[in-house]
Amino acid sequence: MKAIDDLVRQPGAWLDVSGGAGAVVSSRVRLARNIDRRPFPGWAGEEESLRVWNEMTALLAGLPALNSHLVAEMPSLTRVDREVLVERHIISRELAEKNAGSGVVFRRDESISVMVNEEDHLRIQAMRPGLDLEGLWRTVDALDTEIERSVTYAFSPRLGYLTACPTNVGTGIRASVMMHLPGLVLMNEIGPVIKGIGKIGLAVRGLWGEGTEAAGNMFQLSNQTTLGEKEETLISRLAQIVTEVGEHEANARARMMQQKEASLRNHIGRAYGILMHAYMLSSKETLDMLSALRLGVEMELLGDWKVADVNALFLSVQPGHLQKAGGKAMGSDKRDFARARTVRERLAAIRSGRGGK
Amino acid sequence: MKAIDDLVRQPGAWLDVSGGAGAVVSSRVRLARNIDRRPFPGWAGEEESLRVWNEMTALLAGLPALNSHLVAEMPSLTRVDREVLVERHIISRELAEKNAGSGVVFRRDESISVMVNEEDHLRIQAMRPGLDLEGLWRTVDALDTEIERSVTYAFSPRLGYLTACPTNVGTGIRASVMMHLPGLVLMNEIGPVIKGIGKIGLAVRGLWGEGTEAAGNMFQLSNQTTLGEKEETLISRLAQIVTEVGEHEANARARMMQQKEASLRNHIGRAYGILMHAYMLSSKETLDMLSALRLGVEMELLGDWKVADVNALFLSVQPGHLQKAGGKAMGSDKRDFARARTVRERLAAIRSGRGGK
Numbered sequence: 001m002k003a004i005d006d007l008v009r010q011p012g013a014w015l016d017v018s019g020g021a022g023a024v025v026s027s028r029v030r031l032a033r034n035i036d037r038r039p040f041p042g043w044a045g046e047e048e049s050l051r052v053w054n055e056m057t058a059l060l061a062g063l064p065a066l067n068s069h070l071v072a073e074m075p076s077l078t079r080v081d082r083e084v085l086v087e088r089h090i091i092s093r094e095l096a097e098k099n100a101g102s103g104v105v106f107r108r109d110e111s112i113s114v115m116v117n118e119e120d121h122l123r124i125q126a127m128r129p130g131l132d133l134e135g136l137w138r139t140v141d142a143l144d145t146e147i148e149r150s151v152t153y154a155f156s157p158r159l160g161y162l163t164a165c166p167t168n169v170g171t172g173i174r175a176s177v178m179m180h181l182p183g184l185v186l187m188n189e190i191g192p193v194i195k196g197i198g199k200i201g202l203a204v205r206g207l208w209g210e211g212t213e214a215a216g217n218m219f220q221l222s223n224q225t226t227l228g229e230k231e232e233t234l235i236s237r238l239a240q241i242v243t244e245v246g247e248h249e250a251n252a253r254a255r256m257m258q259q260k261e262a263s264l265r266n267h268i269g270r271a272y273g274i275l276m277h278a279y280m281l282s283s284k285e286t287l288d289m290l291s292a293l294r295l296g297v298e299m300e301l302l303g304d305w306k307v308a309d310v311n312a313l314f315l316s317v318q319p320g321h322l323q324k325a326g327g328k329a330m331g332s333d334k335r336d337f338a339r340a341r342t343v344r345e346r347l348a349a350i351r352s353g354r355g356g357k
Numbered sequence: 358m359k360a361i362d363d364l365v366r367q368p369g370a371w372l373d374v375s376g377g378a379g380a381v382v383s384s385r386v387r388l389a390r391n392i393d394r395r396p397f398p399g400w401a402g403e404e405e406s407l408r409v410w411n412e413m414t415a416l417l418a419g420l421p422a423l424n425s426h427l428v429a430e431m432p433s434l435t436r437v438d439r440e441v442l443v444e445r446h447i448i449s450r451e452l453a454e455k456n457a458g459s460g461v462v463f464r465r466d467e468s469i470s471v472m473v474n475e476e477d478h479l480r481i482q483a484m485r486p487g488l489d490l491e492g493l494w495r496t497v498d499a500l501d502t503e504i505e506r507s508v509t510y511a512f513s514p515r516l517g518y519l520t521a522c523p524t525n526v527g528t529g530i531r532a533s534v535m536m537h538l539p540g541l542v543l544m545n546e547i548g549p550v551i552k553g554i555g556k557i558g559l560a561v562r563g564l565w566g567e568g569t570e571a572a573g574n575m576f577q578l579s580n581q582t583t584l585g586e587k588e589e590t591l592i593s594r595l596a597q598i599v600t601e602v603g604e605h606e607a608n609a610r611a612r613m614m615q616q617k618e619a620s621l622r623n624h625i626g627r628a629y630g631i632l633m634h635a636y637m638l639s640s641k642e643t644l645d646m647l648s649a650l651r652l653g654v655e656m657e658l659l660g661d662w663k664v665a666d667v668n669a670l671f672l673s674v675q676p677g678h679l680q681k682a683g684g685k686a687m688g689s690d691k692r693d694f695a696r697a698r699t700v701r702e703r704l705a706a707i708r709s710g711r712g713g714k
Contacts, residue, residue: 262636262637262694263636263637265636266635266636266637266697269634269635269636270630270631270634270635272630272634273627273629273630273631273632273633273634273635274627274630274631275630276630276634277626277627277629277630277633278623278626278627278630279619279620279622279623279626280619280620280623337619340623
């Protein structure tokens with residue numbers, strides 16, 4: 001799809017390339033909604049799915065909040081296109097597996113996307129760099145209100161919004177914050193932090209990979225409960241925990257600098273050296289080293305490099321983006337080769353633009 | 358010892374810095390000799406050892422072959438000085454552990470050294486870059502003849518020269534060649550090669566480390582037998598095997614380039630990147646990466662870098678040399694730090710002199 005080609009040339013809404021730094025990378029809020037008296041997508045046949053798809057895309061296309069948007073039904077997209085949308089967090093991995101009648105309507109600036117016929121009829125989401133859950137909540141709430149003018153939602157006065165999966169019933173809200181936590185990982189303190197967060201009803205998972213094995217030390221914190229509390233309460237509790245985790249991270253970095261500066265510089269220097277000179281790089285290794293680079297930039301151990309340079313690379317090295325940039329589907333070995341070339345060339349270009357490390 | 362300070366500023370006799378390349382690094386020939394009717398060093402008391410030391414150093418100092426020489430008795434040397442001499446192959450690790458009456462007389466250009474009261478009264482050795490066992494044999498043979506004008510050697514008409522250890526009895530000769538075999542190691546073919554060499558009565562060991570675990574992929578091939586054959590026969594057989602192993606190595610490198618160029622470039626690039634940017638480097642890791650660098654230079658995968666640049670580093674990163682350069686004894690952690698700094702600075706200086714990789 002031609003529009004996806006254009007997409008990969010822009011930086012992505014959630015990975016700030018304007019220079020945002022620190023533990024918080026980006027925030028996202030999504031609402032799960034279903035149309036009253038219509039079968040959930042998992043129970044609908046193709047005809048019914050297409051009916052919902054046509055009704056919803058017509059409705060969404062007319063909303064001012066979604067001006068300058070793209071509409072993409074899954075069957076119109078190649079495997080690689082779908083992968084690119086997943087990597088950019090515009091669609092979920094589940095939606096990428098769907099067929100006729102499932103798709104997405106999203107703003108070209110990627111700040112808002114609405115998935116149609118994923119697990120629910122509608123998944124309305126907004127994302128942006130940094131910590132701004134309240135702003136995002138206002139955005140999706142407004143969009144939700146606009147949609148509700150034309151659609152009667154499946155709603156129970158007792159339970160709230162009804163959803164395909166019981167974990168979403170109630171507010172149907174999921175708020176999440178992506179955090180970069182290399183300090184806690186390197187100081188072996190991430191385990192207790194994750195455990196502590198779990199105890200107060202929030203979920204933590206690696207953004208790429210699982211649990212404490214998170215590739216690139218990127219973690220996503222989100223609410224677990226959607227029932228029995230107001231959206232504002234859920235959001236402000238998450239924001240508070242994110243702020244606390246950010247303080248733990250800053251503290252871990254400061255102690256690391258005091259207690260093992262040589263080992264920290266070694267970690268960052270090696271990552272830089274390998275990224276600059278390797279000819280094959282796996283996805284996990286690259287994300288881990290980009291994490292070290294991002295840490296090095298933020299701790300001012302890497303000259304005048306900018307966080308924005310590194311952030312953009314986190315996206316470019318993903319399998320879908322690599323294949324899109326290469327203009328063809330590639331197997332794992334070919335991707336490892338293309339990934340190393342991409343990283344080498346980008347870093348060299350940045351370095352020569354800056355006059356060396 | 359002041360003279361050792363000067364020594365570390367020169368490149369070392371056996372690691373060619375004039376540009377020699379290929380699998381063969383250097384050759385060495387040594388003879389074990391003992392004085393007739395005098396107890397072997399292991400059985401001599403301090404008084405007897407000192408008598409031998411004084412007689413032998415007086416004799417050796419007067420020989421034309423040893424003009425511009427240094428004399429160093431072990432007790433006059435610090436731990437670090439001894440380590441430097443071991444690393445430069447001027448003395449053995451065994452001699453470095455000895456006390457009063459044991460030491461070495463060696464040419465300042467390091468091409469010839471005579472150890473006194475190591476395991477035998479005299480260990481006469483010559484070394485030089487490349488493969489030249491016959492030339493070295495002529496050198497030590499001539500020196501041996503000169504010494505024999507003043508000394509009656511312990512000699513049995515039936516067995517030949519008598520030595521402290523039975524494995525040296527006969528000719529007392531040990532010829533060895535240092536080979537750099539990264540191609541055979543990377544292609545997993547070093548095991549069978551070592552096994553094959555063992556079967557024909559030669560010994561192979563890692564120069565640093567053991568067996569196939571040789572740090573830096575540096576191997577030493579030497580004769581096992583000293584009895585029942587003429588020196589020339591032993592030497593020419595070793596030279597022939599060295600030539601064959603060199604051909605195997607060249608073959609392995611050519612196949613590696615054909616069959617897995619990307620993986621080869623990856624191996625070399627990563628080594629270069631880590632050496633350029635690490636802040637802590639262990640000895641084993643550094644030697645392994647210098648090996649990759651040497652391979653890269655020889656296979657012309659590293660621009661206009663020269664083998665000589667890399668060869669010199671093999672010596673500079675050894676513990677003794679690092680401590681000598683740092684002007685003080687250092688523990689393992691401090692050495693890892695100093696080693697990384699030395700490598701970074703040297704490579705950066707070479708690169709800037711050459712206008713980049």
